[in-house]
Amino acid sequence: MKKLIAKQCGVVAESQVVDQNDKSKGFGNKRKKSERKPRSLAEAAARERSWVWEHFSKEDHPIIEKVDGNDVCVGHTRRAQCKYCTTHLTCNSSSNGTSALKKHLEQVCKGYPGRTEIDKGQTHLATDGKDATVVHLTQENCITDATEMIVMDELPFSFIERPDFRRFCSVAIPKFLVPSRKVIVKTFLRMYQSKKEELRKELSSHCVCLTTDTWTSVQNINYMVLTAHFIDSSCKMHKRVLNFCVISNHQGTTIGKIL
Ligand SMILES: [Zn+2]
Numbered sequence: 315m316k317k318l319i320a321k322q323c324g325v326v327a328e329s330q331v332v333d334q335n336d337k338s339k340g341f342g343n344k345r346k347k348s349e350r351k352p353r354s355l356a357e358a359a360a361r362e363r364s365w366v367w368e369h370f371s372k373e374d375h376p377i378i379e380k381v382d383g384n385d386v387c388v389g390h391t392r393r394a395q396c397k398y399c400t401t402h403l404t405c406n407s408s409s410n411g412t413s414a415l416k417k418h419l420e421q422v423c424k425g426y427p428g429r430t431e432i433d434k435g436q437t438h439l440a441t442d443g444k445d446a447t448v449v450h451l452t453q454e455n456c457i458t459d460a461t462e463m464i465v466m467d468e469l470p471f472s473f474i475e476r477p478d479f480r481r482f483c484s485v486a487i488p489k490f491l492v493p494s495r496k497v498i499v500k501t502f503l504r505m506y507q508s509k510k511e512e513l514r515k516e517l518s519s520h521c522v523c524l525t526t527d528t529w530t531s532v533q534n535i536n537y538m539v540l541t542a543h544f545i546d547s548s549c550k551m552h553k554r555v556l557n558f559c560v561i562s563n564h565q566g567t568t569i570g571k572i573l
Contacts, residue, residue: 398425520544
């Protein structure tokens with residue numbers, strides 16, 4: 315394999331530097347628990363009218379405690395009983411919302427009649443202004459696409475949990491259950507491994523030319539990028555970024571060690 319290492323030192327590319335401050339933002343406008351307003355009765359009633367209550371009934375469940383070795387009923391707690399299975403969930407309207415009930419119907423309950431519709435997904439005609447393609451809308455596809463958006467636009471993982479984004483999704487794609495940032499991170503790591511494997515296979519069948527380039531950011535941090543170029547059977551040139559890392563200095567020996 316023919317290797318050509320082109321070194322360009324001292325080039326400052328400020329635009330390439332990722333703004334760390336921007337990444338650390340996220341939940342700046344999250345309201346503290348202590349600042350939350352107490353819910354009025356009207357608000358509580360409105361919450362109870364959520365569509366999930368068509369699939370749950372409220373039942374009093376006894377609280378059993380052991381007194382002198384005997385089981386004694388010391389009170390009752392209100393729980394939401396699923397109409398399709400034996401599951402019952404906490405439903406205290408002041409401390410628990412309906413998200414757990416919704417999650418049970420859409421992700422867990424085997425008896426929920428709307429389940430087949432969720433599993434099957436929905437087919438849409440999507441257009442980017444020029445071409446129209448058929449898109450199969452499923453929960454999995456939506457998570458993959460959301461992860462790709464976060465990666466391509468260099469957004470923080472917490473973006474998925476921003477209230478305004480969630481509100482937008484609830485209007486635009488009501489069937490998409492917006493996941494937590496943990497799900498996005500897991501999907502991202504899976505995606506990284508599969509793309510890495512894809513790249514390894516692609517590069518193994520070509521002669522590649524490796525190029526490095528180094529920058530110094532405004533914060534005086536040295537960065538290096540390693541790029542592979544190759545020409546395919548139809549004489550078309552391709553470029554793939556293999557690594558982007560921080561280096562101690564721009565010297566040839568330091569770059570050589572990292573390679
Ligand atoms: Zn159920």
